[in-house]
Amino acid sequence: MEVAFGHPVSLKPIQTKYCPGCGHGVIHRLVAEVVDELGVQAKSIIMNPVGCSIWADLYFDFDSVQPAHGRTPAAATGVKRCLPDHLVVCYQGDGDLAAIGTAEIIHAANRGEKFTAIFVNNAIYGMTGGQMAPTTLVGQKATTAPYGRDPGVAGMGYPIRVCELLATLGGTRYLARGSVHNAVNVRKTKQYIKKAFEAQMRGLGFGMVEILSPCPTNWQMGPIEAEEWLERNMVPYYPLGEIKNTLEAAAGEAPAGAR
């Protein structure tokens, strides 16, 4: 009898350390499923960041490189340039990518580095215990924004829409925003990841999939309540879908062998 659906080969069959209702486990699975479908496990390298998902190397059955906080896209640049036929996945949270590593992601994207960033946006610092993130919504509470994020009097700035920010850069070819708060969006997100990974393997330039992801522990909610909160509050501010897709044009340029 043929097995139609099973545990991804690229994901180790162990229980994760992530909290109940956390999006990382689902996102890990989506990445692993796509890697399996593309048949590139032996040539996949995960760049695991600083944050909750620093544990990624425990779960993915890939080689991994662990850089300093926020430096992930710079290190991924070094990896991918030396191993251009590999699938290099830069797995980053919002603090890593949109705060301490802003320079690194903007310039890697602008150079058109041919790796994929999986940007997990849960609007909070998870591992350090619920501090305000660059993507924390206005009014949302955090340990360092105890009265809610206040761009006015307290000068806390505004939540950054990273896809839209990167879309202006010539090097970016594929930018999509998905979410894992319900089954429909989990399926859509997988399609975005697949498009981005396929584009990477064809050498078509920088791609990023931003994924809205619940953090019930630091949002101080139950898992179901967190999914509802994400849909009600995050989705309106962070529109879902393909924000930029110039893959066809990129494929047409086909600068094979050009530097």
Add this chain to the structure above:
Amino acid sequence: MAEEKRLMKGNEAIAESAIRAGCRAYFGYPITPQNELTAYMAKYMLEKGRVFIQAESEVSAINMVYGAAATGARSMTSSSSPGISLKQEGISYACGADVPCVVVNVARSGPGLGGISPGQGDYFQSTRGGGHGDYYHIVLAPKSVQESADLTYEAFELADRWRMPVMILADGLIGQMMEGVVLPPPIDPDSLPPKPWAAGNRSGGREPNHVTSINLVPAELEAKNRERYARYDEIKKAVNRYEEVRTEDADLVFVAYGTSSRVALGALEMARAEGLKAGLFRPISLWPFPYARLAELAAKGKRFLAVEMSMGQMVEDVRLAVAEALSKGGEKARLSRVDFYGRCGGMIPSEAEVLAEAKRLLAAAPASVPANAAPKE
């Protein structure tokens, strides 16, 4: 056929030597006085189809090196003092993850933005593990364009052998000056042995390779650090470089590295011409520092004058060597003493002023007077 001698800047000789050592990936950021190095790499790495990126910052450049080196490729970055400070985070991670790479510091004067003239004020940062955590890495200090080429070439070998960053600590004078140099033979990067620990090209169902410095279990992290320190002990035996000039009969031994050692050598020759018995001890490996040989000289009762382009940093290692000699007893060690002469801010001491300081010291305290108790400031 032997390579012919070429006239090159130190910065260019370092770059060309790195390419010949099989450097596959270079990442840099503009900073004076090392810009010729980055420009040379841009031209010739790209010409050879190797990786060259002008990074958005020093921080990114060292992390690109970390990524490239994590795949097993020979990789390098270069900078000057303020930029090297920015790279310290990445160097700590490379040390913690045992990732080999080469970092070149064409040092200038500090602190802060300081000046662009040569300086030796980065000695502590270079030799004491300039970032966070318990670590060291090999530091080699060239005195000439020839030695810049030779040590850079060797740095890649040492980095791979000991799985750690190796730093070339030059300065703006060595980087900028032109001298004749015979370059080492080119190595084809593809001919280098594979690194079984590196990320990528997983085959034969091997377990995944993880290049990482994290370990949240204190007992495991301690064991890992102890293992690394056991390796440091091996390095101390294997890498122990220095040059000695006429120390045997010397009443006063200059101790200096890099540019200041050239000045000290000039002062030595002037002293000898006047009948004064001066010698020179030049550390080439700054970490590991050649304590043992210096301690042997101290045990003979030698007097030392450390000459540096700083307010006095290497001199502390000279004192440690003398302390080692004293701790082993022996009457003559008590005759040893350490003095210091330094210029800073980008000032280079002249041979005449170093000679004058040597004469002043010898006149003030003749060689037979034990005077090692308190280091003079």
